[in-house]
Amino acid sequence: MLFLMAIAAGVLFAVGIFMILRRSMVKVLVGILLLGYAANLLLFNAAPLMRGVPPLIDPVMGVPADYADPVPQALILTAIVISFGVTAFAVVLIRRVYAVTGTGDLDNMHCTDIPCESEEILSDLEDEIK
């Protein structure tokens, strides 16, 4: 089972990376989501996989003899919730960027230091002077 889990997580990682290398902002967001799933699977497999033994304390029997490790589960629980927060924020942010710039293509947003607009303005000015 672990082997299959590893393959699934590996595929999720690969597809996630592939998607964040795309030009479309929405695809990048999809990539982030996929990476989140993959990370959760990775964490889940950090402890031995066990079937039917949730980390619960029985009112009668007390601590069971066999139980799944609760620590990775607690971590994943946090991760799921946080990644939802990130997703919600990212969706709204992308919507806003799209509304302002009118493009969803990251290649149109590659200026680092100076905004592209001011570069264009500068070159326009130079042309005018010439």
Add this chain to the structure above:
Amino acid sequence: MTALSITILAGFLIAILAPFLTRLMKHRAAFVLALYPLAVVMQLLALQRGSFTAPSIQFPWVPSMGLWMTFTLDGLGFLMGMLIAGIGTLVILYGGEYLRDDPYLERFFLWVIIFMASMLGVVTSGNALVLFVFWELTSISSFFLIGYKFEYESARAAAWQALLVTGAGGLAMLAGLVLLGQITGSFEINQWLQNPKLVQESSLAPAAFILILLGAMTKSAQFPFHFWLPNAMEAPTPVSAYLHSATMVKAGVYLLARLFPVLGGLALWNQVVPWVGLLTLVGGALLALGQTDLKKLLAYTTVSSLGGMVFLLGLGTPLAVKTAMLFLLTHALYKGTLFLVAGGVDHAAGSRDIRKLGKLAKLMPFTTLAAGLAALSMAGIPPLIGFISKEYVYESTLYYSNLPFILTGLAVLANVANVAVAGWVGIRPFWQQPEQKDEDLHLHKESVWLWIPPLVLAITGLFMGVFSQGAAQTWVAAATSSVLQEISKVKFSLWHGITPMLILSIVTLIIGVVVYLTSRTLIPGLAAFWKKLSFVGPNLFYSRSMRAFLSVAGWQTKILQSGYLRYYIITIIVTAVTLAVVTLATRYGRLPNPQWTQPRFYDVIFIVIIITSAILVTRAVSRLATITLLGAIGFSIAILFLLYSGPDLAMVQFAVETLTVILFVLVIYQLPKYTKSNYPIQANVLNIIVSVAGGVMMAVLMLLTSAVPSNSTLAPYFMENSLELAKGRNVVNVILVDFRGLDTLGEITVLMIAAIGVFALLGLKKGSKSGGNR
């Protein structure tokens, strides 16, 4: 000493207050601010009654690291201090008038006083690191003063150049001082001076010496670092007179003199220092002869004179050291005067070109007098102090054990140039007819505060020559004693009888006058010659290396900061994969065998759903299809959680998955559409290779980690204490809300911030770019 060092340090406070005072009193603030250096002069003169020394005092700086702010005074510090504070008083008075209507006068006062306090700090600090701090402060104030007329590109470039050259040298010097500190185990300069053997026997000493020499060479504009000083003439003239002639550039000379007892005994000292000095002495003099600008003429002769001082210290005989100290004093007196005169001429005539200036004597009689006295001193004519100084230079070279005639010959050559330049700057503009007519000159009369300071300096030079057995003799004796670390007697007089030195002086003067008279042909000829040679000059090297530096910076920024998200991510993934592979290949000979259980039939179904959906996501052409596929993956993972003992995980995953799908569906039509992006084939192949590599690495790592037997002590602890300590039976819940409750609080905070962000972004109107609900 306590009082003196408090006065000196108070300068920084006064400097900060100076701009406010300037706003209040305009240029008249100079009269108040000049009281600061005057107070220092008074205190120094009071100490003169003793033996020029003051007991050192220490303020704790970082006592736990053995760092103390030590201040001390000896003959050398006294001589430098008198020059700094004395000329400083005159320069502040002069500057107030020179920059009278300048809107940035307050900045001049601010930085000049900061410089003054730092420079006084340099010459009174007894701790090498304190000295370094003040040293760098003088570089910084020099930067701001050179760039005073910041509207001009040339001023900014010159300021930048001076800062880079002296700053780099300062760093080298710091390294050298730290080495000396390592050798001796102390940063107290006094400790060094008392155990010169300790340093001289160390194998690190040559390295320390070279590094410190670099600091001194850059600061004192020695060849090949001399080029920044003439360029620094962009500064207002009072600054040039003060920093770049009389005081700051002498800091390097001071440093060499200060460490002479420690480093002077090294064999390298005699092999390097005199040659550096000699090269600068002769080179500066010859460069000066090709100039027509008053300030440039003075700047190059300053370079030459600084070379002379370094040369004399390099010779290292008691006579040479004595001469260096006398020359230090003399040079400050006449060169400071001539700079101030040049400023006055510039102010009155509106030009600094010696070819255009002439017949100014009637217009500015007092300036003419000051200029004449200083020029005579510079040319070495009795009874001015410059004469004594020149005699001593010749005596030092003539009686040196090695190559005396060559050294003397070169010294004569440099002095000939000095005679000619003294004439060009101090005599010619005032008495001769101008060579060229210039209609642009607007002559007006000299103003009082532009001739009093140079005249005071010039008359000091006269008195020191006539009464040479007074102040000059005692001060130079005291300075020499502290450089040589033994009591030295000095006896100056104007007349020694007919000596070889006197004959040399007369010869120098005659040749100098001839050179002076041939200026019409000599200057353009030499200027053309130097221009031809400029391709090997260090100035060109400087500008080339600056340009190369910038283009390298641009090139690497273009590579590292492409601005495309995917290149950053590819870099990260490739780095991570490479590091993981290298580590696995080198650190672990035998990898552990992963062990796994048999999967059940429906496990396989969900795994297959996940894998197929994930691969389909890459091919999806519509946004809706993507969301559906994501939902399939999310719900499948939730079921896997459920099957493998994570009921809480499953519940949360179901809830969040549902919410995510709803969220997407709500905003989907406001998101940008998928467009066909035209990737070049190679780029796509690269992306696929990188992502597959990343996925494979993660899968392998996952298998390997699970093969390591987990002997977590956390799980048993939480299981056993969950009910007992936290009264909860669901251990995962108890961990979240109780054992790690604070983490969960953090998580809630993150969600809150995200929610506020979402709310704020949704609130923005569609077209508004700057935010807010307008």
